[in-house]
Amino acid sequence: MSAGKKRNVVVIGGGSGLPVILRPLRDCNVEVTAVVTVADDGGSSGVIRNFMNIVPPGDIRNALVSLSLLPDDFLKIFQYRFESSDEFFKNHALGNLIIAAMTEMSGDIFGAVQKLGRFMMISGKVYPVATDPLVLHAAFTDGTQGSGEHEITVAHKVIERLSITTEKGEQPTPTSEVLLAIDHADIIVFGPGSLYTSILPNLVIPSVGKAVKASPAKKVYIANIMTQKGETDHYTDASHIKAIYHNVTDGIIDYVLTNTAIVPEDYIDFQKWDEISTQVKVDLAEDKKLGVTPITGDFLELRDQGAFHDGQKIAEKLLQILDGKV
Structure with missing residues (x-):
């Protein structure tokens, strides 16, 4: 590596978790590429997707905002969501429409997205994992099946196997830029985010999973703070890794970052954050059996009566892994 060359950090995911670490990574001396899922079919993104037959824009919008160097006042406009009383525009984020x-x-x-990234002066790159809207399919342990991210999420059932197709039922094709970014990565980060609807929708695309497996990069999974009702009840950090191996392939994770700071139950508003259940616990012995190095610590940020990752602490730990200090 030539002197002064930035290391390449590829972050794979979607939803509200991805931006948590994109912003602090933006301010580090690394080249950040966000690979974003395009399987969302709910809310404003779902409406736009259905009417215009384009990939859902919401997760892409959030990634762009997280990496943008524009003033916060502009970004607030981009993120503005019309009120429900605005019949025509209700619940749409302005950035989704743009x-x-x-x-x-x-x-x-x-x-x-690349042009908008230049307009928004992003530090890094944002790549939708594919240029076609994708459909997530789940086979549940009770023998039933579900299709679509929203349907799978609200089913609150245990997922046995996940797959993904185009809306025509064909195997998705990721962009060449995504595969090139993975190939050139120095570190690949999965999450933070929903295991089955933010992270795995990218990895179960066969060519993406193969590219990650073949990449010489260090691979880090950021375990969720809390389990998700129905989907990951009682999961430890090792259970998440097993699910990734089961749905993709073994051996694609080198490190798992798991928060061990206690989440106070009397702080969490379980009605407001109704998808979460209990705190994810670390299983050091099982992590090591899986060939994964566990990294534990206080990665917790309590806010808005919810439990979130502290993006700054996560970014610092990722840089330590890059530097071989972990």
């Missing part, structure tokens, strides 16, 4: 408009203008979601 991404949809630029996609329609160019006919190319990937090019539209």
Whole structure:
């Protein structure tokens, strides 16, 4: 590596978890690439997806905002969500509409996102994992099946196997830029985010899973703070890793970062955050059996009566892994 060359950090995920570490990584001396899921079919993203047949823009929007160097006042406008009383625009985020408009203008979601990234002065890159909207499919342990991220989430059932297709039922094709970023990565980070609807939807694309397996990069899974009702009840950090291996392939994780700071139950508003259940526990022995190095510590941020990752602490630990200090 030449002197002064930035290391390449690829972060794979989606949802509200991905931005937690993108912003602090943006301010580090690394080249950040966010690989974002395009399987969301709920909320504003789902409506735009259905009406315009484009990839859902919400997770892409959040990643762009997290990496942008523009003033916060502009970013607040981009993130503004119309009130429910606005019948035509209700619940749409302005940024989602802008991404949809630029996609329609160019006919190319990937090019539209790259152009918008330049407009927003992002430090890094944001790549939708594919240019077609994808459909998530789940086989549940009770023998039933579900399709679509929203349907799978609200089912609150234990998932046996996950797969993903285009809306035509074909095998998805990731962009060449995504595969190149994975190939050139010095470290690949999975999450933080929902295991089955933010992280795995990227990895179960066969060519993405194979590219991650083949990459010489260090691979880090950020375990969730809390389990998700129905989906990951009673999961330890090792249980999450087993699910990734079961759905993708063995041996694609080198490290797991797990928070061990206690989440006070009397702080959490379980009605507001109704998808979470109990704190994810670390299973050191099982982690090591799986060939994964566990890294534990206080990665907890309590806010808004919820439990979240402290992005700054996570970013610092990732840099230590990059530098071989862990």
